[in-house]
Amino acid sequence: MNKSNTSTLAPQPGLPTPAASWYDRKGLVQIGLLAFLLLAPLALYFLGHIYYVNLASRITLIAMAAVGLNLAIGYGGMVSFGHAAYFGLGGYVAGISAYHAFDFTPVIGWPIAIPGSDSMLVIWLAAILLCGLLALVIGAISLRTTGVYFIMITLAFAQMMYYFANSWPTYGGEDGLPIFLRNGLPWVDTNDALTFFLICFGGLVLSLAITSRIMKSRFGAALTMARLNDTRLATAGVSPYPIRLVAFVISAMITGLAGALYADLNGFVSPSMLSWHMSGELMVIVILGGVGRLYGPLAGALLFVMMETLLGGMTEYWQLFLGLVLLFVVLFAKHGVMGWLAGRERHE
């Protein structure tokens, strides 16, 4: 456990930096969450419950996607209702690349031949780059708007991707695209549930570390100021637009990488990864955990997926109860699970 992971907030100009230590209440909660997510699947794996290891991988990847979204919503104040676009694009990169590697056909034949690949390293790189590129285009247009318009235009772009995937027959259209063999890594057996979980866990820890590092940098301070008072940021000589855009792109890259892994976990990618329900779920997880809290997405994903699994086991209509819990959280528990477990942030 790295000490630098324990502080979630950029130092705010004019305020003393909150003293962060790994042994205070927040630090313990954060270590506890990570340790639970790591140790529970380990124990269950050796007891032979592979199902729960895959469930833990699912939680980890959803959490990672939400970590990306949290950077946009929580830290940047950009309420994106379209992050499924990046989650799904990452998934489709994994699916399409594996499909062509399986068929020995090129992904693109012209002007340069790009072959498919079943190596995760190539797929991750491609997913990160393509999601970054997509977010650069979407962000450059969307960030010209604010408020509800921003929410709606990001939704519109995600819907474009959704309908495109839905009606493009080459890669399965609305039926989706199966990944017959899980993509591989050199020297590692990715088909083993525990190994795959550890890869996902590594991705989550890395994305938490990157977010934490970003928010402690001067860039993070500028992003915080862009959220709180962009006029003041502009007065200080920093233009808010590029700051937001870069944060939006990084946010999409993290979510996209999570999507690529998620497709490999399920062995399947379909337009539902791009649907507005997916965007909504990711937002729900960020809120459940606590907006703008570094470990909020992890807490939110744990709660969300466990609720889904438990309630889903009891009743077919579990979404009804999910809705009720969610409504309760939004109306009465504004600070999410992290606010409840670890106390409020100082600036609140």
Place this chain on the structure above:
Amino acid sequence: MTLFIEQLINGLQLGTMLFLMASGLTLVFGVMGLINLAHGSFYMVGAYATALVTAATGSFFVGLAAGIAVAAAVGALVELIVIRRLYHRPHLDQVLATFALILIFSEGTRWIFGSSPLWLNPPAMLSGSVTLPGGLRYPIYRLVIIAVGVAVAVGMYFLITRTRLGMRIRAGESDREMIGALGINIARLYTLVFAMGAALAGLAGALVGALQSVQVGMGEPVLILAFVVIVIGGIGSIKGALYGAILVGVVDTLGRVFLPGFFRQFMSPSEAAGVGSAIAAMLIYIMMAAILAFKPKGLFAANE
């Protein structure tokens, strides 16, 4: 040419339906500053109530009246219990809470009525078709829907510009605190506006339910389209909602019919069908992104 005119009328019919949805949505946003994702649920509630009452009484018109009334009542109830706690919250909380309402409404309806669709047919006197000038046969019911949409648009115009309630709504749009200070019961005004929006959504759901099937989740595609409409038109503007709805309805319908043919000019038929339908499905979103890129507050921004 007849195909073009027929599709143009189909587009108008979709547009007027979207207007019924969008006008409520945009009023609620303009007056209360609230994003309501659950608006599609009132559409569904209206359709279910109409289908059930029509089946019980045998009269579509009694069912329609019941559908509108039930949607309005459910809207008022939801406003009193949940929505009024959200007016002072950030948009993020509003999106989340109303997303939760969608889950509750959809799953609740599925629990009570099951997953299989209910059937609702247009009344016999409106089933049949008429010959339009130019020799085109067109279903009466769809023309009636257009007429209802136009009537609602005209009614809204008079309500907003000529009545005391409309004056209060306009006042609420421009300065919420001030009309409260002038002695208007804001809480009641908000409930009324919200119920009115829900009633319009219920009307739309009931009318469309008779064309398609009445089922859980029927409100969601329409909801997203209605959001596209109000964002294109400028959120809070009824006029914008009207123009946006017609634009979206016509562009979406014509795109779906004619784009595959357009691509067939320079592609193989199977490719053209794929590309054409993919682009057609994305068309209104492309249009929305293009409009917002140049006019970030929509075509008829209300509060400037």
